[in-house]
Amino acid sequence: MIYTKKSPALLIIGVLMLVWGYLNASGGVDGMQSWLQKGAYSDHMKVKEKFDAELRVATEMAAAESKPVPAMKMAASNFDKVKGEQAQLSYIVGGLFAALGLLILVWTPKEGNLDYYLGVVPGTAFIVGIAFAVRWVLDPVFANWGKGVKDAGILSWDFAHIFNLNYVVLGIVIGIVIVNVFSIPGWAANGVRTARFFLKTGVILLGVLYSAAELAQLGGLSVIMIGIFVLGSVGMVLFMGRRMNAGNSMTGILSAGVGVCGVSAAVAAAPVVQAKAVEIAYTIGTILVWGVGCMFLFPTVGHMLGMGPVQFGAWAGTGILNSAQVAGAALAFDPNGIETLKVAEIFNITRVLFLPIIVVWLAAWYVKHEEGAQKVDLKQVLVAKFPVFVLGFLGMFALSSMGVFAPAGHYQGKYFSTEQIKEDHWLKGKETRAIEGELKRLQEPEGAKALKDHFVAKAINIGQRHATPDDAYKAMQNLIDSKKMMSREQDAILNAVAKMSGVDAVAKGAVEKASKAAWHNSKLIGAFRNWIAWLFAIGLTGLGMQITAKALKQAGGKPLIIGGIVGTVKAVGSLIVVLLFVKEFV
Amino acid sequence: MSEQQFERGTSLSIFAADRREDMGALIAALLIALGVLLVIGK
Numbered sequence: 238m239i240y241t242k243k244s245p246a247l248l249i250i251g252v253l254m255l256v257w258g259y260l261n262a263s264g265g266v267d268g269m270q271s272w273l274q275k276g277a278y279s280d281h282m283k284v285k286e287k288f289d290a291e292l293r294v295a296t297e298m299a300a301a302e303s304k305p306v307p308a309m310k311m312a313a314s315n316f317d318k319v320k321g322e323q324a325q326l327s328y329i330v331g332g333l334f335a336a337l338g339l340l341i342l343v344w345t346p347k348e349g350n351l352d353y354y355l356g357v358v359p360g361t362a363f364i365v366g367i368a369f370a371v372r373w374v375l376d377p378v379f380a381n382w383g384k385g386v387k388d389a390g391i392l393s394w395d396f397a398h399i400f401n402l403n404y405v406v407l408g409i410v411i412g413i414v415i416v417n418v419f420s421i422p423g424w425a426a427n428g429v430r431t432a433r434f435f436l437k438t439g440v441i442l443l444g445v446l447y448s449a450a451e452l453a454q455l456g457g458l459s460v461i462m463i464g465i466f467v468l469g470s471v472g473m474v475l476f477m478g479r480r481m482n483a484g485n486s487m488t489g490i491l492s493a494g495v496g497v498c499g500v501s502a503a504v505a506a507a508p509v510v511q512a513k514a515v516e517i518a519y520t521i522g523t524i525l526v527w528g529v530g531c532m533f534l535f536p537t538v539g540h541m542l543g544m545g546p547v548q549f550g551a552w553a554g555t556g557i558l559n560s561a562q563v564a565g566a567a568l569a570f571d572p573n574g575i576e577t578l579k580v581a582e583i584f585n586i587t588r589v590l591f592l593p594i595i596v597v598w599l600a601a602w603y604v605k606h607e608e609g610a611q612k613v614d615l616k617q618v619l620v621a622k623f624p625v626f627v628l629g630f631l632g633m634f635a636l637s638s639m640g641v642f643a644p645a646g647h648y649q650g651k652y653f654s655t656e657q658i659k660e661d662h663w664l665k666g667k668e669t670r671a672i673e674g675e676l677k678r679l680q681e682p683e684g685a686k687a688l689k690d691h692f693v694a695k696a697i698n699i700g701q702r703h704a705t706p707d708d709a710y711k712a713m714q715n716l717i718d719s720k721k722m723m724s725r726e727q728d729a730i731l732n733a734v735a736k737m738s739g740v741d742a743v744a745k746g747a748v749e750k751a752s753k754a755a756w757h758n759s760k761l762i763g764a765f766r767n768w769i770a771w772l773f774a775i776g777l778t779g780l781g782m783q784i785t786a787k788a789l790k791q792a793g794g795k796p797l798i799i800g801g802i803v804g805t806v807k808a809v810g811s812l813i814v815v816l817l818f819v820k821e822f823v
Numbered sequence: 824m825s826e827q828q829f830e831r832g833t834s835l836s837i838f839a840a841d842r843r844e845d846m847g848a849l850i851a852a853l854l855i856a857l858g859v860l861l862v863i864g865k
Contacts, residue, residue: 357837430837437848442855511841625845629852642860764859 240356241346244424247359248338250366254331257369261324273377274319281316288312323373334362360421360428364782367411368404368774375411376404399532399565401525404774405500409518412781421782432779433508437626439772440505444633445765447590450645456583459551462814463587466555470807471496471595474799475602483795485606486512487519489599491796494520495803497588497595499528499559504773507780509596509624510603514783516796523800528562531808536570542816546570546577546696552815553577554584556808576696576733586649593634600627647759650766653725654757662754663720668747675744676713679706679734687737697733699726709734716748722755 260266271278288311299306313321337358346352383397396402415421421429471492478488489510494503503520506512512520535557539549553566567581600623636642646652664672678684688706691697697704712727713734722728728751734740735748838844 427837434837434844434848434851437845438851438855441848441852445856625842626848629845629849633852633856642856761859761863764863765856768855768859 239346239348239352240427241341241344241352242356242359242424243341244359245338245342246422246424247334247341247362250359250362251331251333251335251338254327254366254369255335258324258327258331261320261327267320270316270320272381273374274316275377275381277315277319281314284312284314327369330365334358334365338362357428357431360425361431363422363425363428364412364432364775364779367415367778368408368771371408371411371778372404372770372774375407379403379407394565394569399529399562401500401559401562404770405504405777406521406525408774408777409521409781409784412778413518413784414781416782416784417786429779429782432514432776432783434776435772435779436504436776437508439769439776440508441626441629441633442765442769442772443501443505444593444630445637445642446648446762446769447593447634447637448645448648449634449638458819459554459584459587462551462555462811462819463584463591465814466807466811467496467588467591467595469810470803471598473803473806477799477802478795479606481795481799483799484516485603486510487516487796488799489603490516490520491523491800493592493595493599494524495558495800495807497592499524499562501589502592502595504777505592505630506596506599509600509627513788514780515785515788517780518784518789519796520800523796524558526797527800527804528557528559531557531804532562532566532569535566535808538812539570544815547580547698548815548819550577550580550582551584551819552812554581554588555811555815558804580696593631596627596630600624642765643759643761647762650759650762651756652759653722653728653755655721655723655755657757658721658754662750664716664747664751668743668750669717669720671741671743672713672717672747675734675741676710676717679713680710687739688734691737692733695733695736697730699730704730704733716751720751722751728752728755 257266261270271281288309292309295309296306337355341355341359346355379397379402383395383399383402386392387395400406474492474495475488478484478491483491490503490506490512493506494500496502500521503517503524507517535549535553539552544552549570550567553563553570557563557566563581563585564578567578571577604623637648644652679688685706688709692704692706692709699708708730712730715723715727716731722731731748732752735745838847
């Protein structure tokens with residue numbers, strides 16, 4: 238059988254990518270990019286402003302000394318980096334596709350390996366091209382749109398953020414629209430089936446972002462609570478799914494989505510239980526709809542029950558499934574405080590870290606139920622059928638836990654380091670004087686009382702005790718003496734102090750500057766995240782193209798019922814546990 | 824070339840068997856990880 242279809246499509250896609258790369262490299266789409274990449278563009282304007290000022294001074298000095306103006310080059314801004322990355326990727330991928338597109342046009346295919354794999358490339362290029370459009374255009378368009386609607390006061394919340402309208406969901410939606418409205422072109426049909434391969438590669442790489450050291454740093458209570466509720470809800474979905482005949486793959490993926498961390502868990506578990514594209518779509522839909530409801534309900538219930546920041550953070554982090562919605566609920570409960578958000582995120586991260594355990598559990602569960610383990614030797618079946626890519630994921634997790642990829646503490650993408658603070662980021666005289674002024678003011682009886690009340694109200698803790706004004710005084714004196722942040726604890730306390738009402742604006746700015754200078758981006762983790770995002774964007778776009786309206790009708794409403802029941806049990810159960818056992822510390 | 828050798832697997836994959844797809848993904852992931860480590864460094 239011959240798989241390669243003669244078509245100019247691959248060549249056209251490759252050339253379009255090369256054109257996009259050229260337009261980015263030459264500045265031909267700067268106007269559009271400045272709107273799409275608003276954050277990066279604002280950074281660009283700051284860098285340019287600074288450069289223009291330096292150039293002006295250098296020109297004036299050179300003129301005064303009758304010397305030629307020294308050659309100066311503007312530092313690369315985030316905007317330049319974004320455009321550079323788009324140009325580079327477009328050149329590499331577009332060049333490859335264009336070359337293979339030419340080969341398809343001139344070569345007469347014969348049955349064999351070349352035909353087998355070349356036949357896949359046009360369809361792969363099709364989903365890669367759409368993934369480029371989703372990540373580079375649609376994702377920022379929705380992000381700007383959501384923010385714009387919020388800023389204009391039409392909605393009090395960012396709908397794009399809350400409904401998770403990022404490249405993950407948009408990739409699937411675009412895929413669904415293409416297959417149902419236009420249908421997949423014949424030349425692309427074979428390549429669309431590479432979607433699962435991309436997802437599996439992404440899942441294996443996901444293991445790099447987990448570290449046993451991170452898990453060990455989390456509070457004992459969060460690990461116990463999340464452990465009980467994650468494992469409990471996964472078990473409950475598996476039980477209900479079997480009872481309601483929802484199908485093994487549907488049940489498996491829904492259990493990961495409802496139990497662990499929403500969309501990314503569903504994506505990671507999908508190949509483990511050989512879930513169909515439509516089952517992934519149903520799971521993601523159930524999680525997002527459920528999460529949005531929780532996000533509005535949780536803060537209201539929290540206020541009605543008079544919950545404290547730690548209690549609410551623990552509840553939201555356990556009961557709500559999606560990371561963005563956890564943050565949304567925490568901020569809705571306490572818009573000016575960081576403690577609720579911090580606690581909610583600790584629980585959220587703990588839940589995400591349970592993913593490796595759930596992946597192994599689901600792999601074993603699925604193999605057992607698909608093969609009917611009562612009749613055969615489970616060990617033998619596992620050896621024959623256990624998905625190898627899960628071992629790859631666990632292998633990456635083990636390697637990252639051993640520090641092969643990055644030192645412990647870097648896995649969140651940002652890390653604290655005093656040593657790496659550049660000298661020009663140290664605090665200046667005016668800034669340290671402003672902090673000295675605040676230190677004196679807060680040491681007065683009135684200031685000390687306000688500080689103490691603020692720490693209690695916002696539940697600012699150091700380990701297993703409340704932070705005291707003395708902790709703040711020491712941290713402030715230390716910052717004045719060293720002109721930079723010396724520890725994470727100092728950073729946390731001073732950030733809490735800076736959020737007090739009535740704090741001098743210069744002192745507040747100085748603390749924020751010192752904090753920002755102490756936190757660094759991990760380039761390595763950033764690069765891994767970027768790769769994973771691309772693999773998921775490509776895979777999910779391809780998966781979306783396998784979801785037809787007919788398949789959606791066939792799937793029925795069982796996932797929504799199971800997800801709703803288990804989600805409610807988890808939310809109510811975690812509320813009871815939080816009210817009974819969580820008081821002030823996590 | 825036999826028909827079986829170049830037969831696609833399920834409609835979800837381009838590979839004839841899941842294990843082959845897993846191994847392909849594993850190799851791709853290892854190459855990416857190695858590439859990132861070499862290009863960016865630790």
